[in-house]
Each structure stands twice: as C-alpha cells, then as structure tokens.
Amino acid sequence: MKIAIFDGFSGAGGDMIVASLLGVSLSENDLSEIVSTLSLRVSVSVEETVISGIVAKRVVVSGEEKDREFSEVIEIIESSNLDAEVKKEAKAIFERLARAEGVVHGRDYKKAVFHEVGSDDAIFDVVSAVTGLIRLRRQGYRFFATPIRLGSGHVEISHGKIPVPAPATLEILKNSKLEVVFGGEGELLTPTAAAILSHFCEGTLKLPFTVRSVSYSAGKRSLLRLILGECHSHDSIAILETTVDDASGELLGHAIEQISKLALDVNAVQVIGKKGRPAVLIRAITKLEKSEELSKLIMEETGSIGVRIIPVYHRLVAERKEEIREVEIDGKKFKVRVKISYPGVAVVKPEFEDVKAIASELKKPLPVVYREVMKNI
CATH class of the missing domain: 3.10.20 (Ubiquitin-like (UB roll))
Known part of the structure; x- marks a missing residue:
C-alpha cells in the first residue's frame, strides 16, 4: 500500500502541513486559487529556508486576524466553488475544532467563536491542506504520523496566557489516533494542525516500509517532514484440496456452506476424475495454523478420505x-x-x-x- 507519514519530530502547524505538500500534491498556483475562490483577505508567499542545515519550504501567510463563529466559517466554505469532497472534509475539520472549543469553554459547539483558528489564514491552511491530502488519497495513499512533539511552557492567545499544549489541542488529541510527546520550547503543535492530522491520520505505522520521497517544511522555528513510501502486508496460508465424485449437489452445497465458515475462501470446480468419472475439486484457503482443523471438517462434510494440505510461503494481501x-x-x-x-x-x-x-x-x-x-x- 502507498503510505504518507507526517514526521512531527519538532511539532506541526497548519502552514507546515501545507508547505510539506508543495511539489507533492500542491502547487503555488493552487494556493493562489484557494485564496481567490474563498475571497480571503490574505497574502501568500512561498520561500526556502535553512534550519539546522536542512533546506525546507515555508508558506508565509499574512492578513488581519478576525474572530468568527463556527457557522460563519462553514458558510465561507459552503458558498465557495471548492471541490465537493474538499468542502466536506474542511467542514469536518472545523467541526472538530468547534467541538473542542465547546468542551473547553462549556458551550454548544455550534455557537463556538473561533479566534486565531477562525481567521482567514487558518481557513487557508485547512482548505489548502485538505486539497493536497485528498489528491494523495485519490492516488491510493493512506496517512500516518510519528509521535508529534507538543512543546512546553505557556503561550499568549486572545483568552490570555494558557499552558502548552493548548486545552483545545489536547481536546482534539483525546479523540484521535495520534501519539504525542512533551518536549521542546513553546507551542509546537497547533490546534489547526492537530485537527488536520487527527482527521486524516490512522496513527503510527507499525509495519516496515520503503521510502520513495521526502518533503521538508518549516515553521518559525521547527521542521516537519512528509515521507511518501510503500509497505506490504503478508501472511502464511495453506491451500486445501480434495476431489469428490460420489456426493449429490445438495450435499456439496451444504459442505461448501460449512467450509466457508472456517475458510478464507472456498470454491468448487468440475473435473474429470479417475476412470473418466465426473467429479468436483473442492479448494479452500485458510490460515496455516487452521489447516488441520479445516481439513477434518472437509472430510466430515464431504465423505472424502483425504485432503491435500499445500503450504504457501506467503501471500501479499491488500x-x-x-x-x-x-x-x-x-x-x-x-x-x-x-x-x-x-x-x-x-x-x-x-x-x-x-x-x-x-x-x-x-x-x-x-x-x-x-x-x-x-x-x-
């Protein structure tokens, strides 16, 4: 399978996710079109920077901060000419943010008022990230993340001084498969990035994989890398076979029904047996450890006096x-x-x-x- 891993070894922000997708599934022209489509009052530029000797892309978004209610943000997205799937996923991410705000501030999430995350730059980050991620998903990619660094200390927001990670960020993480770790200075994982990654990522990949490409992006003081690769799952199975030439169609139908309850797959093929007699070849696939149990069932249900167990070294499975x-x-x-x-x-x-x-x-x-x-x- 194709995999995309967000490696948040020094945190993640919405702008960093967008930058990591540049040259992968987003272009600078895409960013300009998103600003125009949503009528956002922001200016966007892309630049290269070097952090710890690593060249990375940075997306710089500047504009006036504006408080908006959840319903206003949804209306901006819904009334645009964005792709229907982008609209759906972007709205779902802002709902995650709104629900987290609602829990933290003790109010109905539909009445949540976004401060930093309701500004034009946050809307730009979410819609841009969603656009790039959906394009990768349509190519067959699945999304994962390494444990993401949260930061430490305090940060000043519109509500005042709050601990890192922000309460809304923790609330978003509570309902996700993301793994996180404390460490680093300041706020390294933003609520916007937490919502985007929580929505798309399936957790930490536990399988070996091969690396195909790496994209680095930068925030103000941290790096994020997007790793594209492939991994394959395999297991050990056995193919069980027996030939039956003395059972009626009704008995064979019942036998196949019973075999199906234990087998991964079963089929019956008409063949010519010994002495030119018509016969049926029953073939079943099962986990290697269940091969003897299933062989016994096959003999009981078909009257066969023997079942061939053919071990398979391994099979690739989707x-x-x-x-x-x-x-x-x-x-x-x-x-x-x-x-x-x-x-x-x-x-x-x-x-x-x-x-x-x-x-x-x-x-x-x-x-x-x-x-x-x-x-x-």
Missing part, C-alpha cells in the same frame, strides 16, 4: 477495513457496511446484503439501488 456509512436514497437514510481495500488505490464496496435490504424496503430494482449507494458512499 490492506483492508470495514466501516459503517450512512447513505440517503429517496429521502430516507440507511446504514450500509462498506469494505475498503487498498490494492494500490482505494477500492470501496458496499455489503451486498445491506444493499439488497434497502432495495427490498424501497421496492426498487437492486441494480438501481446499488448504483445509488455507490454514488453516496
């Missing part, structure tokens, strides 16, 4: 996960189990039985409902 997503069809909302695999690019498939149930409830043809579900997930 990363996969299952989610429950909500879709709306004909004004009704339904929960659909969705299987997502990453054989190179993300492949999304709804659970067939769930789609079938929706078609039955709506009294609509299954192919029509399937297409509607695919458009909505």
